Amino acid sequence: MYYGGEFVLQPALDYQKGIIEYFDYFNGEESSMLELRKLVKELKVNDKTVNFWFKYGTCRDPKFKKIKTDAELYNIVYEIPENKTVEIFVEHVVEDQWDYDVEMTHISDEVRIMNEVYANAIATPLSLGEGPSNFVAASLSDFYSTPNREYFEDNLYSHEVEDNLKDTAINCKATSEFVMVGPEDITENDCVQSEEVLRSLGSESEGEVSKHVATFQEKNLHKEGFKFQEGMIFNSSAEFKWDVKCHQAMRRKDIKFVKNEGRRVSVKCREKNCKWTIYSSKSNENCPFTIKTYRSEHICGDQYENKIINSGFLAKFYKDEFRLNTSWGRMEFQEHVKAKFNCQLSMHQSYRAKKQALKYLEGSEGEQFDLLHDYCEELRRTNPGTKVKLKLDSEFTVHDRSRFLRLYICFGACKEGFLLGCRPLIGLDGCHLKGSKKGGQLLSVVGIDANNNMFPIAFSIVEGELKDSWKWFLQQLDDDLSISENPHSWTIMSDKQKGLLPVVDEVLPNVEHRFCARHMHANFQKDGFSGNTLKQHFWAV
Structure with a gap:
């Protein structure tokens, strides 16, 4: 309309x-x-x-x-x-x-009181020196105003004059004396109105004029017995849709959005015979998003197959739980959802829900790459002696920004602990980064402590196990551990990776280089020399 x-x-x-x-x-x-x-x-x-x-x-x-x-x-x-x-x-x-009829009915009591006061004051003229007046004309200015002026002019002198002013609502104390001849000669005086009068004037009318407007608060959504109500205000249509979804999902009801727009949203129960419905809209840009119609009663039972409960809904609903327990298993999550919403969740839905929830908490990979510079500076600030080296590809740019190429990290505590308490024996290896769309490989170097356990020293993210990337990694490692100053006391163990062998001879030529026995046995099996006899003799040697 x-x-x-x-x-x-x-x-x-x-x-x-x-x-x-x-x-x-x-x-x-x-x-x-x-x-x-x-x-x-x-x-x-x-x-x-x-x-x-x-x-x-x-x-x-x-x-x-x-x-x-x-x-x-x-x-x-x-x-x-x-x-x-x-x-x-x-x-x-x-x-x-x-x-204006509504506004007139709300202040009818005030009009009656002021008419009586005005009529009594006119019927009882005062002369100079007769004492304080029981009437003040200043209060009329609050009521005798546009658009109600015509109403007051027609009704101001229509009431009967009473003999005294004891039953009126105004108690005035005149600070000066005046003479009243008619309504045009009224002199304004200071007055004090009693709190009881003000309370009687405002209590009933204010309750009729201003209705209580309920603003939705998200903390109340999960409380038992929470209900929406007509006139409830929301920040936006997105907030309204999410809150309706959560409320009905916890009640184990399936709903559908008949109208889903930024300005108005209409939701009904998916069961044909159920009359539950809720409609919310905003009249114009300056109006809030408000519930206009709400039928709260469902005549349908619990829904075992609920279409609104999907991986996206569960990821947003349980993101706080995933923050506290990132290792939440798939079967435990499925049982929890079944007990909460009375619906069966598939294996793929569970994995997708957890993946999206972690994305809500940790952000996307692109957002994390944007924070690399801040991450490097924070490592240097909080870990004294830590070496962080970030290398960018200046030849290839995206939106005038250099592309990430390599990252080397050696924590100061790890470096100091290895040099002071471990043997000069290090192992080099690389592996692929799984689950990342960006690709790349992880290069790492570890030592052996006094308990024959692995002791991490440094690691690097590179584009692949290439000769150039291994050379860059060993140069950074040599700078941290000073291997080239006393190369004969060091031993390096690795597999026979093609890019690593020539780089070790080039960067650290005098260091003893040995190969991993497990990798050598795997190479035997790859070339066709398999069997239990060869395996037993190999490990005996």
Whole structure:
């Protein structure tokens, strides 16, 4: 319904400067002019001075038809397809289209009191020196104002004059004496109004004028017995849709979105015979997103197959639980979801839900790569003696930014612990990075402590096990451990990787280089020399 505007001819007839309000509870089968006027009355518009118009035709050639009778309105609604919007335009016959009857009824008590005071004051003129006055004209300025001026002028002298002012609501203390001849000669004086009077004036009327508006708070959503209510305000349509999903999922109900727009959202139960529905919208850009219609009762039972409970919903719903327990297993998660929502979750849905939840918490890989510079600086600040080397590819840029190529990290505590308490024996190896779309490989170097356990020293992220990447990694390692200063006391163990063998001879030529026995036996099996006899003799040697 369009109201508050006017019809303009430029060059075609159009309705401008109007406000839009949506009604989803208008019964077309019982439509009448009286029903239209009731809708207008809800909008605080005077329904006795309006005409109704119906828009039809095309966007390029719109036409308007005036609705005069109930039959015309019924024919218009009957011709509209089901679930389509009927646009009604309100023409205001008078310039001031707002309805002030509601405001007048709310302050009727105040008007009665002030009329009595005013009438009594006029009927009892005072002379100079007769003492303090029981009347103050200053209070009338709050009530005798536009748009209520005509109402007061017609009713101000209509009450009977009482003999005394003991029953009136105003207690005044005049600071100066004055002479009153008529309403035009009233002199303003200071007054003190009692708290009881103010409370009596404001308590009843304020409760009628301003209704309690409930603003949704997310902390109340998981409380037992929480219910939505008409008039409840939300920050946006996205918040409203998510809260409705959570509320109905916890009640084990399946719902569907009939209208899903940024300005209005209509939700119904997926069961055909169930009457549960909720509708929320915002009238214009300056209005909040508010629940307009809500039928809270379900007549259907618990839904075992709930379509709103998917991996995306579970990831957002359980992201706080995944933050506390990142190792939450798949079977445990499925049992928890079944007990909570009474629905069965598949294995793939469980894995996808956990993956998306971790993405909510940790961010995407692209976002993490953007934080590499900050991460390196934080490592240097919090770990004294730590070496962090970041290498970028300046020849290849994306959006004027250099591409990531390599990263080398050697923690100061690991380096100091190895040099002070471990033998000069190190092992080199590399592996592929799994689960990453960026690819790359991890190069690492470990030592052996006094308990024959592995002792991590340094690691690096590189583009692959290439000769250039191994050379860069060994140069950084030599700079940290000073291997080339006393090469004869060091021993390196590795596999027979093609890029690693020539690099060790080039960077650390005098270091003893030995090969891993497990990798050598794996190479025997790869070349066809398998069997238990060879394995036993190999490990005996």
